[in-house]
Amino acid sequence: MSSLDLLGISKSFGATEVLKNIDIHVSEGEFIALVGPSGCGKSTLLRLISGLDEPTSGDVVLGQHVVNDLTPRERNVAMVFQSYALYPHMNVAENIGFNLRISGVPKAEINQRVADTAAILDLTELLTRKPSQLSGGQRQRVAMGRALVRNPSLFLFDEPLSNLDAKLRVQMREEIKRLHAKVRTTSIYVTHDQIEAMTLADRIVILNEGIIQQVGTPKELYTKPANPFVAGFIGSPSMNLLEGKLTQSGDTIQIELDGGVTLPCPQTAPQSASGRVIIGMRPEHLHLGEAAAGAINITGRLDHVEPTGAQNHLKVKFGKNTITATDNTLQDLASNAEVTLSLPTDKLHIFAN
Amino acid sequence: MSDQALSPAPRSAETSHPPLPETHFIRPPKKRGRRLFNSLQPWLFISPFIIIFCLFTLFPLTFSVYLSFQEWNPVTGLSGMNYVGVQNYVEAYDDPWLWKSLYNTFWLAIVSGVPQHLIAVPVAYLLVYAVRSSLRHVLTATMFIPFITSTVAVALIFYSIYSANTGILNQMLLGASKLPLIGALFAWVPDVMPIKWLTKSDLIKPAIAAVVIWKYTGFNIVIYSAGFVTVPQDVYDAAKVDGCNRLQQFWHVALPMIRPFIFFAMTLTIIGNLQLFEEPFILTSGDTGGVGQAGLTTSYYLYLVGWEWLEMGAAAAISWILFLIIAIATSIHFYFNGRKGMEGNR
Amino acid sequence: MSTKSLSLSATATAKYGFLIVSVLITIFPFVWVAMMGSHTRAEIFSAPPPFYFGDDILNNYQRLLEIMPFWLVLWNSLTVATLGTIGAVFFCSLCAYGFFAFEFRGKNIVFGLMVASMMVPPVLMLIPFFLTVKFLGLLDTHFAIWFPGVANAFGIFLVRQYMVSSISKELLDAAKIDGCSHFRIFWSVVMPLIKPAMATVGIVMFIGLWNNFLSPLIVLSSPDKYVLTLALRSVQSFANTPWGAVMLGTFLSMLPLLIAFLFFSRQMMAGLTAGAVKG
Numbered sequence A: 001m002s003s004l005d006l007l008g009i010s011k012s013f014g015a016t017e018v019l020k021n022i023d024i025h026v027s028e029g030e031f032i033a034l035v036g037p038s039g040c041g042k043s044t045l046l047r048l049i050s051g052l053d054e055p056t057s058g059d060v061v062l063g064q065h066v067v068n069d070l071t072p073r074e075r076n077v078a079m080v081f082q083s084y085a086l087y088p089h090m091n092v093a094e095n096i097g098f099n100l101r102i103s104g105v106p107k108a109e110i111n112q113r114v115a116d117t118a119a120i121l122d123l124t125e126l127l128t129r130k131p132s133q134l135s136g137g138q139r140q141r142v143a144m145g146r147a148l149v150r151n152p153s154l155f156l157f158d159e160p161l162s163n164l165d166a167k168l169r170v171q172m173r174e175e176i177k178r179l180h181a182k183v184r185t186t187s188i189y190v191t192h193d194q195i196e197a198m199t200l201a202d203r204i205v206i207l208n209e210g211i212i213q214q215v216g217t218p219k220e221l222y223t224k225p226a227n228p229f230v231a232g233f234i235g236s237p238s239m240n241l242l243e244g245k246l247t248q249s250g251d252t253i254q255i256e257l258d259g260g261v262t263l264p265c266p267q268t269a270p271q272s273a274s275g276r277v278i279i280g281m282r283p284e285h286l287h288l289g290e291a292a293a294g295a296i297n298i299t300g301r302l303d304h305v306e307p308t309g310a311q312n313h314l315k316v317k318f319g320k321n322t323i324t325a326t327d328n329t330l331q332d333l334a335s336n337a338e339v340t341l342s343l344p345t346d347k348l349h350i351f352a353n
Numbered sequence B: 001m002s003d004q005a006l007s008p009a010p011r012s013a014e015t016s017h018p019p020l021p022e023t024h025f026i027r028p029p030k031k032r033g034r035r036l037f038n039s040l041q042p043w044l045f046i047s048p049f050i051i052i053f054c055l056f057t058l059f060p061l062t063f064s065v066y067l068s069f070q071e072w073n074p075v076t077g078l079s080g081m082n083y084v085g086v087q088n089y090v091e092a093y094d095d096p097w098l099w100k101s102l103y104n105t106f107w108l109a110i111v112s113g114v115p116q117h118l119i120a121v122p123v124a125y126l127l128v129y130a131v132r133s134s135l136r137h138v139l140t141a142t143m144f145i146p147f148i149t150s151t152v153a154v155a156l157i158f159y160s161i162y163s164a165n166t167g168i169l170n171q172m173l174l175g176a177s178k179l180p181l182i183g184a185l186f187a188w189v190p191d192v193m194p195i196k197w198l199t200k201s202d203l204i205k206p207a208i209a210a211v212v213i214w215k216y217t218g219f220n221i222v223i224y225s226a227g228f229v230t231v232p233q234d235v236y237d238a239a240k241v242d243g244c245n246r247l248q249q250f251w252h253v254a255l256p257m258i259r260p261f262i263f264f265a266m267t268l269t270i271i272g273n274l275q276l277f278e279e280p281f282i283l284t285s286g287d288t289g290g291v292g293q294a295g296l297t298t299s300y301y302l303y304l305v306g307w308e309w310l311e312m313g314a315a316a317a318i319s320w321i322l323f324l325i326i327a328i329a330t331s332i333h334f335y336f337n338g339r340k341g342m343e344g345n346r
Numbered sequence C: 001m002s003t004k005s006l007s008l009s010a011t012a013t014a015k016y017g018f019l020i021v022s023v024l025i026t027i028f029p030f031v032w033v034a035m036m037g038s039h040t041r042a043e044i045f046s047a048p049p050p051f052y053f054g055d056d057i058l059n060n061y062q063r064l065l066e067i068m069p070f071w072l073v074l075w076n077s078l079t080v081a082t083l084g085t086i087g088a089v090f091f092c093s094l095c096a097y098g099f100f101a102f103e104f105r106g107k108n109i110v111f112g113l114m115v116a117s118m119m120v121p122p123v124l125m126l127i128p129f130f131l132t133v134k135f136l137g138l139l140d141t142h143f144a145i146w147f148p149g150v151a152n153a154f155g156i157f158l159v160r161q162y163m164v165s166s167i168s169k170e171l172l173d174a175a176k177i178d179g180c181s182h183f184r185i186f187w188s189v190v191m192p193l194i195k196p197a198m199a200t201v202g203i204v205m206f207i208g209l210w211n212n213f214l215s216p217l218i219v220l221s222s223p224d225k226y227v228l229t230l231a232l233r234s235v236q237s238f239a240n241t242p243w244g245a246v247m248l249g250t251f252l253s254m255l256p257l258l259i260a261f262l263f264f265s266r267q268m269m270a271g272l273t274a275g276a277v278k279g
């Protein structure tokens, strides 16, 4: 187990720069989730950390050592692949023990450690099966076992749960959380499921187009997104983002939305008065009901309602914009009814555009 | 409110744990050897191919171009080589045996090639659609046996079958002429006995062609069976609904669907048949191509020139001429059949 | 019986008749050679020749041993075919791995050259092959017959295609993470997964080497180095050829492959038509 530092990592494939100047510090024992849209370079970054690929520039540091020139074996990292990548010709026990065999661990010890790992993952019954005779969830656990059986300095997970159905995913997520609490090995976990990232990670790294957008705890990302990308990425349903500009008339600053609606701007917003901005409102912060004092009130027409069971998602039109608000009261609203949404001023996000 | 206060927030928020200063880290010395090894490793894996390719393909081919402009008897060693310009090619052009051998080659290629496919396609069709699959494998496998038998053995067997006085072929023809009913059909046989299959100039080529057909038809049957198996049943059903009878289904559905297989098998036949060597070589007893050189193919001639007459330069020239002819024949085949053949079923 | 079922059974008879005749024509020469191997010269040259098994096998066998060192020659064939097959299975897989697992500068050029070399007709290679063998001082050695085929383009291409279709790049990565060197990946992970392709290459190579006539013809000169094909062909031109013995030898020379075919017909057919079925 050790800490990980990425210093100015860039990676290009031919002319396309996939990762741009990545700096991350991961402390010993920390669980970091790496999220971002498809193709943003998450897998590429993992491969650079593991030593499967070389960065075009920059350094990978494990503990105190710059490991750029070391092979995956020398870095002693364990990795769980999206497609599991189990060896089809080996049974479960051989799959799990392969690394130990390669490292020349005595047979008796291999058997012991494989048995222990299998017990943790509830694989004991399956040790003699081939991967082709396993279900998706079982294969996933074998892939986990292959990483767990080692004593690696770093765990790397590349979307390990994305091939599972929703229920199994939740189950495995809890399993991973439990395992990490137990072994406390430094882990990097790639996913594009934000719920997975939020529930598992100590800190989340948000990547877009090869650039780090923000690093922070789940709460920081939710409450203080650094930019519209992060704001829209974290939270479900995603934040309403509207374009507009700040105007100053006398002492009051207002937000003039592109749809032709003007909202009052809270004094807290440190924005250039003349600049174009993007404002963000989380659906769950928009309260349906009467206009409230000291809040930003929006009046619009209900376009349609998307019921999800526990809450309704209201699509509300105002000006030229449509925004989403959640409604926990599940009240019946007439289509096209006029609704008022109020947002506490401290919940309004303003980003420079 | 000052402008300063309104300046935009930084695009990316500061990380909660700032990285340690770089000087803190231990940087191991660069391992040059490792980098070199890494970049050489793929070449290490493919080196067997590279070595053998250079040794037995690239260098020899280049050298044979050079050689075709030399006069050389290999017995004299390398120093016995004389540059003669295009003389080998000019002589080849004036060489009646070469022309004869080319004629024989094409004759054999066509007469031993076309029937292979004319037989193999319907047999494969029958095998796939009229025979139970367990029996089908036995039949197909049986017909495939000639292909895995060495040409030398095959040619020797046929050499004895074709034997003029006592060969079983002539004896069977004689026997047939004595049979009650069909005997009339073979009434001509006793008059022409013994039929000298391998020593009469106008019978040698058909005799050779028959052996080639016998040896390779089974191979084509296997390929075409594989082709017919890929045609899904519902295509036939659709054709039936459209009112096609069995023959029309074969002609309008099955044949077009196996076009890629036909194209592939034909390519192999063309390239293979233009290089026929072993069958004529053994059936004519490794002579000078049989009576009147009627069985002399170009490959066979090439062997004579190079190894019997020891004129390697001339032989090299002939081999390039033959190569050119094969390349042209294949290109023509690709040009006329290629596009349709490659398109396949989709 | 209705006319319809009559005509039906007529077409069925025609179909089966056609197939049966085809099969008979196919196997007749094999039966014939086996029979001839059991007759005396006098019997063979009688008219009509005997269409049954004779009782002169032992004599023919004696004669066969007199005209050629049959078992030595068979051993030579076996050596050549076995060495070439093992070599090809290993080295073709190794090279295929090189083309499959690495990205490197010049890869496409080398691969293209390799594919192009498959198009070169063997007859064009005859003289250059002879010269190389001569220059390397390998004339009259078995090595010159089996070695040039151990890293052949066809085999490499076939195995690589198989790897591409059956092994994911992630599997190689997983093995690297598990600490394997490339050779170890090749040996422990890839080789067990490409057995079918290796079997195909092995089958094609063995049959090809066993039946090979052309390269022994131009390479080998001493009779004790001869392989079966060459030895059989060389006794054809004897005066008063002992046909019974030659036919017996011919039959024995075909026997190993025929027996193998009896057990592995599916694999052998699939292997030898591998290029075709892939389209």
Ligand SMILES: Nc1ncnc2c1ncn2[C@@H]1O[C@H](COP(=O)(O)OP(=O)(O)OP(=O)(O)O)[C@@H](O)[C@H]1O
Pocket (backbone or CB within 6 Å): A013, A018, A036, A037, A038, A039, A040, A041, A042, A043, A044, A045, A192
């Ligand atoms: N070997 C390569 N050669 C060229 N481009 C590559 C290579 N590997 C990845 N890329 C490109 O780099 C970008 C990032 O790829 P990467 O696999 O890291 O994305 P990702 O974030 O893991 O996406 P996903 O969530 O879909 O797995 C993509 O645009 C991809 O096309």
Ligand SMILES: [Mg+2]
Pocket (backbone or CB within 6 Å): A042, A043, A044, A158
């Ligand atoms: Mg990925």
